[in-house]
Amino acid sequence: MDSMLQVFIICLFLGAVVGFFAGLLGIGGGLIIVPALLYILPSVGISVTQLTHVAIATSLASIILTSMSSATAHHKRGNVPWHLFKPIMPGIVVGSLASAFVSEQISSDNLQQTFAIFVVLMAIQMAFPLKVKTGDDMPKFAMLFMVSVLIALIAGLMGIGGGVLLVPFLSYCGLQMRQAVGFSSVTGMFIAISGTIGYVIAGFDAPNLPPGAFGFIYLPALGGIIISSILCAPLGVKAASTWPTPVLRKIFACLLVVVGLKLLLS
Template sequence: MDPSFDPLLILALLAMGTFGGFVAGLLGVGGGMVLVPFITMLFTARGFPDDLVVHMAIATSLGMIFFTSMSSVRAHHKHGAVLWPIVRRFTPGILIGAWVGPWIGKQMNTSALAFFFGCFVAFSAIQMLIGKKPAAARELPGTAGMFAAGGVIGILAGLVGAGGAFVSVPFMARCNVRIHNAVATSAALGFPVALMGTLSNVYYGWGEPGLPAWSLGFVYLPALAIIVLASVSMAPLGARTAHRMPVRQLQRIFAVILLALATYMFWKAFN
């Protein structure tokens, strides 16, 4: 597969990157929730090995988040919304968890991984549709608690190719962190998630038989490069939008899209 000779493929990847980058900045979700199903569809249509296609989609999504997180967090930082002390406390656990997540994913076949991803996305979408804000009942935990929470966030994010916001934002909101700060801080957490998750996918996918040309472990470099070109430019726009308007209606639309994508991943799991 050589994207340089396929204009339709390039356009599809650019469209995915544009939407994923905007969503990453708007909701602090890293964009992986949207991109993994679309990349899975694309890789399947291009004839990639069925037993590797979901693993590659997740790894490529994490690589994209590595770049979009830097772009979106810069915009959030200009608004003074990123709580850097919280980022520092989460990071050690996230780094370990994000390395372990892809290792767990490698032990799962494509059907199991697609099913797990579908369940995770469907749960996240339902939470967004309900829109119930968690009761702010406590403060952030101590060092051990933050390490454990970071580990859980990292494992889930590394396993499904997301930035971890669907765990970190509700967690911070429960701990009396203002929602705009929680979203901005979650965008910053996407960087260590994506860094370690991408390195882990390169390591555990290295030498895997059947990988197409231009793959670095499970990361498919041509798709990553094209998606990043579009997503990095759109993430700041999404972040600015998040600070200028209420995003409740957009969250509902996004949740419906996620439910449709979860349905596709369930179909992929059983076919």
């Protein structure tokens, strides 16, 4: 079987897992997609020097449609505080665009180790979520801009939507949880779009990328993930109403710790 077709088929299964767990546990797909792609993509000839960049870029691109769907749903429910768009969105765009070019300055091994540490920290947060003490009001424009740049930069470097960082920050600043989650869904869409554009541009001059690569995005893997994740996410949402979600969240967090440690030590 052609290696490109094989990766597409494997990523159909990967996308199904990602979509289901995203619906079941409310997690971003990047924490699953990136480690999986680090094992899948070498089969199509992606070199170790570019492997982590391609895995993260492809993960980020896969978030676009799911975050767009989530943002639309939250907007219809009135959960998006659009008055925060002006102070936060410029920083989101700047940070996510910059992430691709910053990642070029980091070796694939160092980027993988950084991602591994991030996975372990996020797994701990998932198993034992922090109780956020809410504040009274939003910081000034300059502070919101700087924080949004930092969050988007980290999200772009890790191939995630950024909600795991932005929601606690907005909640701490006094925003209601539903509004924090709603606004995070909008920023996740912009992080995914801007970051994807950045990784495409940054990867145009990358040497020895295989057929099927568009910049640092590997299209066969992206297509497989998107198709099945969209179909399986509603199944996860349905299961969340009957399955023991808190228990499953801790089990999944333990799995992420194992994955993160394996990546860190490999």
